[in-house]
Structure formats: C-alpha cells, structure tokens
Amino acid sequence: MSEEDRLPESAYRYFWEIDPAQLDVSAHPRYVIERLLEYGDFPELRWLFRRFSREQIVDTLKRSRRLTLRSATFWAQVMSVPREDVRCLRAHFQERHNRIWQR
Numbered sequence: 001m002s003e004e005d006r007l008p009e010s011a012y013r014y015f016w017e018i019d020p021a022q023l024d025v026s027a028h029p030r031y032v033i034e035r036l037l038e039y040g041d042f043p044e045l046r047w048l049f050r051r052f053s054r055e056q057i058v059d060t061l062k063r064s065r066r067l068t069l070r071s072a073t074f075w076a077q078v079m080s081v082p083r084e085d086v087r088c089l090r091a092h093f094q095e096r097h098n099r100i101w102q103r
Contacts (some may be wrong), residue, residue, distance in 0.1 A: 007032070008047050014039045033060040038071050054079070055101065062086055 005026045012020040014035050029052060036048045037060070045091050049057070061067070061075050062085050072088045075081075083089045 004051070009038065011036065011044045011047070014044070029056060030060050030063075033057055034064050034066050035066065037064075037075055038063065038067055066089055 005024050007015070007020050007023055007025060014020075023032070033048065033056065034054060036044050037057075040048060052101060058079055058081055061072070061079060062080060064072070064086075065088055067075070067088050069089070072086050073083070076083055076086050076089065
C-alpha cells in the first residue's frame with residue numbers, strides 16, 4: 001500500500017472498529033470520507049480535502065446515510081449542496097430514522 005493510500009496517524013482515533021494502519025483508503029473512499037466529515041478535526045479535514053476530489057466528497061455527502069443531521073447540514077452548507085440533494089436530510093429519511101429510534 002502506498003503512502004497515499006494510508007490514513008494519517010492523527011485520523012486513527014476515528015476508526016476505532018478496525019486497524020486503521022491497515023485501511024486502504026483507495027479501496028474504501030466513502031467510508032473514510034463519511035467518518036472524517038462526521039468526526040474529523042482540522043488536520044484530518046485538510047488531509048481529506050487534499051486526498052479526495054470535491055466531486056468524491058460531495059457525492060459521499062449526497063449519498064450518505066451515516067452522517068448526523070448536524071454534520072450533514074453543516075457540510076451541505078459548506079459545500080453549497082442543496083438540502084434536498086442530501087439523502088440523510090430529506091424529510092422521508094428523517095421520518096423513518098425518527099420512527100426507528102423513538103423511545
């Protein structure tokens with residue numbers, strides 16, 4: 001695996017369920033982008049925006065079901081993506097999510 005296909009060590013803490021040193025970023029771009037959009041700090045986000053194209057990041061934002069409402073709203077605003085284009089911000093997705101997680 002080349003250096004470009006590895007996560008920066010500062011991002012390891014966001015990938016708690018796997019061995020992040022073994023993660024091939026090129027093989028799992030959506031997973032990496034989602035996780036860093038949700039939890040990443042400035043160094044990791046700088047790496048993310050250098051490593052992936054804007055198109056890859058926007059596509060992940062639009063298709064993700066894993067981003068929180070807060071993160072999806074923030075990144076949609078930052079990336080100038082209409083709310084209705086972001087799957088996890090659509091009303092029917094929120095209704096289903098709320099129905100599943102009701103107390």
